[in-house]
Amino acid sequence: MSNNMKLSTTLITLVLWLASASTADDRWTVERLQDELGVQAGWTAANELPTWSSNPTVLVSLEKPYAAGLGEAIPGIDVIEVSGVSEAMLHAPRANVILGMCDAELLDAAPNLSWVFVFHAGVESCPLTERLAEGDVVVTNFQKLASPAIGEHAIAMMLALGRGLPRFKQAMPAGEWRRDLATEPGMQVVAGRTILVAGLGGIGRQVARRAKALGMQVLATRNSSREGPTYVDYVGLPHELPELVKRADVVVDALPLTEATKGLFDGALFADFKEGAYFINIGRGGTIITDALYEALTSGRLAGAGLDVTDPEPLPTDHPLWQMPNVIITPHVSAGGFDREWLRFVIEENLRRYVAGETLLNEVDPARGY
Template structure:
């Protein structure tokens, strides 16, 4: 038997030995189809299934690979955890001290939420532009009133801060309505399909006066916190619609409330707020030109999202056990994917 064949057999044997030592915990509610796929790519591994509600600290501490957003406190610098595959694109809950050890790789579900969150933003914008939220309020009061002028759905200039998968999904929908789309990213790159201009965050303030629709899909990072404040809202058009489906703390909530009440902008559609959950006594609830949903645009409300997440998770487990490059590895310095 040749040396190369012996070496190949040894590599396969070593890989099987390594794999048998891996304990995989998933709290993502996978279908039988994806459970079978996970079993196929992790032959020899022990797979534990739980739910977000029932998972225990003991299960988390035993796992070498975790699929899903288990409570961060349960991880507590686990020495066993090698790979944490999140079911979210946001990573901020796991970026603090005493959560992940230096050996743990964290990967996100970036790419799984573009369809769901993009469609939610799109629907929210349409509702605001045609004042459907106002007429719904009137309906609840049995009030047959004419609420006056509305905005056009077509031909808008749309500024998207955070041009990842969600931003691109929303951009493509808006291009279908003959919109001019301006994207903002952290780093300059080639302008993607469906976007007319691409800029960096440093140019945000000079771009705001051009936009009819301003969309924030920014994560929670030190750089993005409070990036939309009093000055930014004053730079926007009076008929501008502001949408946020990233993180609530990208916005100074009190500044937004003031801008809405004073008529400095037309309206806001918010799936995220700061604070969150929004307290019942907060004045934002009662501002007529604000539309609020309780951070539900993503999650698993659109059934396809769960399949997208499972696809990413199974592929990353396969890659990890095969020693291949992983998808959507999180940079602990920035909170973004590398």
């Protein structure tokens, strides 16, 4: 091989390596978070918080491995890694930031606190203290990061129920070739059917997008306005839910758990459902009355249900829902399989933003609870 050919080969290899390195670096960007997942910056600039510090002391729970080693990743912060709330209490008076813990006693013991990062999509387990309610301490979470996976889970449950897959699965241990199960009740296709997504947030949008791609008419409700993406045919307000469920062949509960949504799906609401509809819950178990759901299933009002969340959770082993042939239960795992690198990226990006005094990603409105 000539020297020129060797030089050319080396240059090509270098260019390809640089291109791949650039692609890897560009994979995790705020633009992707916003465009693909709908993650947005909040409304509170960190440097406007009463106890903000550009050189914060940060308490980090190591219960999640993706939170380790932040001190090396973000210059100018003093990171104290703890195993849990008990150990964190020892350092609480110094803390400006708490990552991965939201305990009432811990918050009260941290007079210099200005930011709490909850390592979940919801914040119902985070106590609404006076400082949080008044905005002196900002709260962020992981909402929307796992929404594509959860949206796929909801669609998978809908398709499995509509095709009668749970019934066929139950016949498999006995080796039974039960073609009759295809007609009891009949197998369905979703194209042309109507789906209602209750809660058009990050998860709800992912469900709606996939349902529209399958040829469904998509209805939805949201708390803030009637505005929605082009793949949603109608966006209603919460008070319209009893009327909208009458039109839906499938109802997907993608609601957060708040005072307004607690026990929302009760006997009266299930009675309004279209007869033979399917119900999917990938939101929060506390938004439904479990006994009312069971009654709607046994009466035939509902043709089936897919539940990734339950109330109580976990569902007791002797609960009759476990044995129903038209019910699919998964143990709160619908987020499984999503790209968990986003978690680390958002933690580091929010720390960078905090030190710079900027607004943070995924800020939670304490009044709304999400």
